[in-house]
Amino acid sequence: MADKTDRLTESTAQSSEASPQIWNLRLYVAGQTPKSLAAIANLKAICETHLQGEYTIEVVDLLENPQLASGDQILAIPTLVRKLPPPLRKIIGDLSNTERVLVGLDMKTSGEKE
Amino acid sequence: MSELVKLLPKSPTGIEGLDEILYGGIPKGRPTLVCGNAGCGKTLLAMEFLVRGATQFDEPGVFMSFEETEHDLIQNIESLGFDLTDLIARKKIVMDYVSVDLEEILETGEFDLEGLFIRLDHAINSVGAKRVVLDTVETLFSGLPNPLILRTELRRLFHWLKDKEVTAIITGEREMEKLTRHGLEEYISDCVILLDHRVTEQISTRRLRVVKYRGSTHGTNEYPFLILEDGIWVMPITTSYLEHTVSVERVSTGISQLDSMLGGKGYYHGSSIMVAGTSGTGKSCLAAHFAEAACMRGERVIYFSLEESPDQIIRNMRSIGIDLQVQVENGLLQLVSAHSSMYNLEMHLATIYKASEQFQPSIVVIDHISSYYLGDVRIEVKAMLLRLVNFFKTKGITAMLSNLVTDRNQFGHNESISTLVDTYLQLRNLEIDGESKRYLNILKSRGMAHSNRTREFNITDQGIVLLDV
Numbered sequence: 001m002a003d004k005t006d007r008l009t010e011s012t013a014q015s016s017e018a019s020p021q022i023w024n025l026r027l028y029v030a031g032q033t034p035k036s037l038a039a040i041a042n043l044k045a046i047c048e049t050h051l052q053g054e055y056t057i058e059v060v061d062l063l064e065n066p067q068l069a070s071g072d073q074i075l076a077i078p079t080l081v082r083k084l085p086p087p088l089r090k091i092i093g094d095l096s097n098t099e100r101v102l103v104g105l106d107m108k109t110s111g112e113k114e
Numbered sequence: 115m116s117e118l119v120k121l122l123p124k125s126p127t128g129i130e131g132l133d134e135i136l137y138g139g140i141p142k143g144r145p146t147l148v149c150g151n152a153g154c155g156k157t158l159l160a161m162e163f164l165v166r167g168a169t170q171f172d173e174p175g176v177f178m179s180f181e182e183t184e185h186d187l188i189q190n191i192e193s194l195g196f197d198l199t200d201l202i203a204r205k206k207i208v209m210d211y212v213s214v215d216l217e218e219i220l221e222t223g224e225f226d227l228e229g230l231f232i233r234l235d236h237a238i239n240s241v242g243a244k245r246v247v248l249d250t251v252e253t254l255f256s257g258l259p260n261p262l263i264l265r266t267e268l269r270r271l272f273h274w275l276k277d278k279e280v281t282a283i284i285t286g287e288r289e290m291e292k293l294t295r296h297g298l299e300e301y302i303s304d305c306v307i308l309l310d311h312r313v314t315e316q317i318s319t320r321r322l323r324v325v326k327y328r329g330s331t332h333g334t335n336e337y338p339f340l341i342l343e344d345g346i347w348v349m350p351i352t353t354s355y356l357e358h359t360v361s362v363e364r365v366s367t368g369i370s371q372l373d374s375m376l377g378g379k380g381y382y383h384g385s386s387i388m389v390a391g392t393s394g395t396g397k398s399c400l401a402a403h404f405a406e407a408a409c410m411r412g413e414r415v416i417y418f419s420l421e422e423s424p425d426q427i428i429r430n431m432r433s434i435g436i437d438l439q440v441q442v443e444n445g446l447l448q449l450v451s452a453h454s455s456m457y458n459l460e461m462h463l464a465t466i467y468k469a470s471e472q473f474q475p476s477i478v479v480i481d482h483i484s485s486y487y488l489g490d491v492r493i494e495v496k497a498m499l500l501r502l503v504n505f506f507k508t509k510g511i512t513a514m515l516s517n518l519v520t521d522r523n524q525f526g527h528n529e530s531i532s533t534l535v536d537t538y539l540q541l542r543n544l545e546i547d548g549e550s551k552r553y554l555n556i557l558k559s560r561g562m563a564h565s566n567r568t569r570e571f572n573i574t575d576q577g578i579v580l581l582d583v
Contacts, residue, residue, distance in 0.1 A: 030228040038223070062229060066236035069229050073213045076258060077228040092258075093223035104220035 023047075023055040024084035025105075030077045031063045035094045039078035042095035050107055080105070122329045125173075125245070125281040128166025129159065131348030135324060135333035140305050145275050145282040147302040149293045150309030155320060155341055156285045157182070158194070159309065160247040162345045163283055165196045167245040168206035173281075175245035176237040177209045180253035184209045195344050208237045214257025221259040227267040231274060238278060246275065246282040252296050265296075272301050293325070304328045310336070319460060322348060338460040347464055349501075360384070365477075365512055368407030369400070371580035375556060375565035381537055382561065383476075384510045386503045388532060390517040391541030396552060396573050397516040398422075400539070401479045402431045402438065403577055404514055409441035413476040416448045416469055420485035424449035435576045448473055462486070463498055467505060475511060482516040483531075496531060503534050536560040554580070 027043055029036035040059060047055045062069050062077070072081050076092040082105050091104035101107070126139035133139050140146040140163075148156045164175035179187055187209065188198045201207040210233060238246065251271075254264055275282045284302055286294030293299045299306055306326040312319050322339045324332040339348040364379035373380045381387055389397045405415045417438075419427055427449060428438050441447035452465055470478060480502075486495050499515075506513040515535065532538050538557040543550055555568040570581045 028229065030232060035224055035226070042223075062232045066232045069233045069236070070210055074229040074233070075212060075214065075227055075254070076219075076225045076230075078225065079229065080222075091220045091222050093221045093225045096223035100220055100222040104222060 021054055022084065023051050023082070023107075024058075025055060026058045026060060026072070026081045026083055028060050028062060028069070028072070028074045028077060028079045028081070031061065036078055038094040038096060039080070042098070042101070043080065046095065046098055046101055046107075050102070082106075124330075125167075126171065127159075127163045128170045129162055129346050129348065131337070131339070132159075132322070132346070135322075135337055135348060136305075136327065137331055140281060140283070140307075141328075141330075142281050143276065143279040144304045145272050145284050145302045146305040146307065147284050147286055147294070147298055148307045148309065149286040149288050149299075151288045151311060154288075154309040154311040155339075155346065156309055157187075157249050158191070158341060159307075159346055160249050160283045160285055161187070161191050161198075162194075162196070164207055164245055164247055165191070165198070165201065167281075168201050173244035174206050174241040175208075175247065176234065176241070176243045176280075177207060177247045177249070178234060178237065179209065179211050179249050180214065181250055182211070184211045187211075194341075205241045208241050208243070210234075210237050214253055219258060225260075225263065227254075227264070227271070230267075231271065235278075238280065244280060246278075246280045247285070248282065249285045250287055251284055252286055252294060252298065255296050261296075268298070269301050305330075309339075340461060340464050342464065342468070347468075349460060349463070359510075361510065366407050367400075368403030368405075369578050369580070371569075372400075372554075372578075375567075375569070375580075376537070376559055377562045377564060379562075381512060381559075383512055384507060385536040385560075386506060386513045386515065386534065387537040387539065388515050388517055388535040389539045389541065390519050390532075392519055392543065395541035395543050396571075396578060397518070397541060398427070398430070398481055399434055399436075399573055399578055400541070401481050401514055401516055402427075402434075402436045405447060405477065405479055406431075406436050406438065406441065408477045409444065409446040412446070414446050414448075414473055415441070415477045415479065416450060416473055416475045417479045417481065418450045418452065418466060418469075419481050420452060421482070423451050433575065434573055434578075448475070460498075463502060466502065470505075470509065470511065477512045477514070478506060479514045480516070482518045484518040496534075499531060499534055532557070 025043070027039060029039065043057060047057065060068055062074065078094060079090060079092050080095065082089040089105055091101060095101050123142035124136070124139035125142040126133045148159055150156050161177065164177055167173040167175050177187070191198050198207065202209065212230070234246070237243065251268065255261055258264060284298060286298045289295045293306065293308065303326065305328065308323045308325050310321045312321070320339050320341070321336045323336045324334065337348050339346055361383040363383035364381065365383045366380040367373050367376065389400050391397050401417070405417055408415050417427070431438050438447060438449070442449060448469065450465070450469060452462060466480070483499060486498070503513065517531070537559040540555050540557050542553045544553060552571050552573065553568050554571050556564045556566065567583065569583065572579050572581065
């Protein structure tokens with residue numbers, strides 16, 4: 001699972017510089033818990049539906065990199081941070097409520113525009 | 115009971131006076147709740163616990179702040195003389211500011227606070243922390259959704275802290291009748307300390323009470339505490355009046371004729387003397403003689419003046435041939451001015467205690483104690499004076515307290531405080547045949563034969579001179 005997401009990040013990293021519309025999302029998890037796995041799966045599904053080809057997902061496992069938690073002020077797990085486009089947005093939970101994810105990421109409107 | 119006390123390991127806070135009340139400190143390896151209203155000093159208490167831990171007990175610490183930024187905290191604490199920047203640089207203390215902002219956070223499904231645990235764990239491991247402060251963890255309730263999850267997670271957090279065997283202080287804000295806004299006291303029940311900050315008659319008083327201490331004895335009163343330039347200072351518990359050792363040594367009054375009235379030798383060393391008289395009867399002169407004589411013998415003296423500035427005292431005493439300036443320069447005399455209305459009683463007491471502990475005087479003069487009560491001897495003033503007199507006795511300090519009385523009740527209310535002292539001198543101005551005359555008599559002097567004659571005296575440019583009988 002971790003491998004896959006890493007590759008995902010890499011493959012789209014180049015295009016993120018070329019195109020400003022690319023969504024840069026970072027998902028914080030702690031180990032391979034059911035909540036973490038659910039969040040990763042839910043996020044991918046949502047992105048594939050609404051942002052196809054225009055997103056990068058970076059999964060940060062805080063168990064491996066605990067020092068990264070303070071940078072984005074992470075408390076709750078899972079937390080999804082929208083790094084790009086600005087402004088920075090944060091939502092928490094396993095992303096099972098798609099409606100709220102779309103609202104929280106402000107994805108619905110901008111997704112429809114494009 | 116004493117068996118239990120021994121069984122319960124404690125961690126000293128290092129805060130002056132607090133560990134005495136807690137009979138050694140807060141529970142080691144367990145969380146303690148420190149709560150109170152805004153501005154009561156809980157953040158400072160928690161921070162001092164960490165700083166003292168790092169500097170005095172070789173126990174590194176983590177300060178996790180949910181309210182103030184690291185920058186603000188460091189500034190506030192360093193104003194109290196704690197070099198937090200240095201402690202952070204030396205990896206004795208690590209700080210983590212946890213920002214919670216409701217605007218940004220939307221709940222989209224199940225979550226937990228594992229991120230907080232990981233941050234705390236990372237911070238603990240980075241310095242090998244033995245002490246942890248969470249200030250104020252309840253802020254999470256205003257920043258994160260789903261109070262049910264938060265409660266579960268906080269309960270898990272306190273258990274987790276116990277498993278980590280860190281000694282923790284969790285602060286909480288008091289709300290109405292509840293100790294903390296969200297009932298943290300349900301989860302942290304080993305030790306609960308309540309702080310209080312009250313302002314009455316424009317004078318602020320801080321008090322501390324140990325509400326609960328499972329498995330340990332603790333002081334149950336409300337103890338006044340102060341925030342001084344070097345941290346929190348909790349008033350020592352009144353020491354037993356009978357504990358101090360009594361000296362048979364004598365100490366000169368600085369006036370040979372007065373010495374002879376007191377069995378030829380003067381006051382007892384370590385005793386307390388009250389000099390009472392109306393305004394202008396020579397109380398300060400008598401005190402200055404006493405102080406100067408001690409300095410001449412090479413002893414240290416602190417002279418607390420509640421009415422006059424050091425310069426004023428020096429000038430006035432020079433006019434009667436007593437050079438206090440020289441003694442100040444010699445480093446034997448400390449003149450301390452503190453106007454009585456500037457602080458509350460506790461603050462005065464603290465100033466006197468602190469100065470006495472630092473300077474180690476053999477004699478202390480307080481001129482004059484009546485500034486504390488302005489005519490009416492309230493019960494708390496008497497209690498304070500009792501504590502003061504006891505403190506001097508336990509330290510073996512000879513204390514002279516001057517007392518301004520009014521013409522109308524020269525004897526009246528002073529009776530109530532005269533019982534506190536060993537020797538009571540009375541000074542009077544009487545007008546006889548159009549001439550003002552000064553008189554002195556010894557109302558009492560415990561444990562010695564003393565003259566009971568009223569003596570006339572003059573204040574000359576050579577000081578106080580008793581007229582021959």
